[in-house]
Amino acid sequence: MDEVSNTNPVLEIVVGTLILIVVIFVHGAGIRVINRQFSKSWIRITKNTSHWRPNLLLAATIASLATLHFAETLIWAVPISVRGLIPPMRDSYYFVLENYTTLGEGTIRLPDQWRLLGPIIAISGLFTFGWTGSVLVSIMTEFGRLDRDRAKNSDGGISSGDADVDG
Template sequence: MLEEFSKPGPVMEIAVGTLLLIVIIFVHGAGIRTISQRFNKSWAHMSGTTPHWRLNLLLACTIAALAALHFAETFLWAVPVSATGLIPSMRDSYYYVLESYTTLGEGNINLPDRWRLIGPIIGMSGLFTFGWTGSVLVSIMTEFGRLDRLRATEEKNAGSSVHPWDT
């Protein structure tokens, strides 16, 4: 078995990479769900009178949590890459994974030829998870837009004697 790991065929490379890809996407899903739940609980306490700094702080904390999630996912890729000796240094492993995950791919650190299919699979996981994160940010910004429209309507109505329920 150890011999098969040191000299894998493409099927084994793809199988190992796909297994890790599934783990990463599962972790991302669980993380996104947790971050979304926390955002929604905090958002439920926001209103048209909530100070802008509190809204901005909530947005910043949510973005920080999403970034931390991506760093954790790339760490989950880097650990087996380093532990198996494919790239012996943890720092170099993490650098390689970050470049693959972000699909930058410009690095001077490479996997051994017999494991080079893992790089594009790491890139696939980044594409999936960044796309998912982007959709969450669109949803969050939609909520901010609704609140901005509510505030604009309240400001407009405050300047007139007509109340929203009278129209």
């Protein structure tokens, strides 16, 4: 434990930055895999595909994104627990989740010599949640296109303005 008490801010920042880079890399690789799988599945969906299939694809994609975030928080929690900064893994994971989501109001804290890790964990959460949000916007754009195609198909291609002219 002497090693923990002798930690300096430069080491904190270096260690935090290295883990941050690993988390961002894992997120990027995970996002690419999830996005690729979504795209492969999406190309088989047409305006005639039953409604439950795209919704099931959306649910599976969201579950994959959530799983990716849980894996990334483990990347933070394991070294914090193993190094004895917050020994019980459950407490370590709780601490990381609070900081990663930027809630940050917990009763569990890092030793003072390592407290800079908390904000660095929050930075990783901000980056990865922002990235996930942009992916979800892209996915929901595809759903909007599908819904428009289905609406056009159900109207027979006639807009409400055209129907008023005829009738």
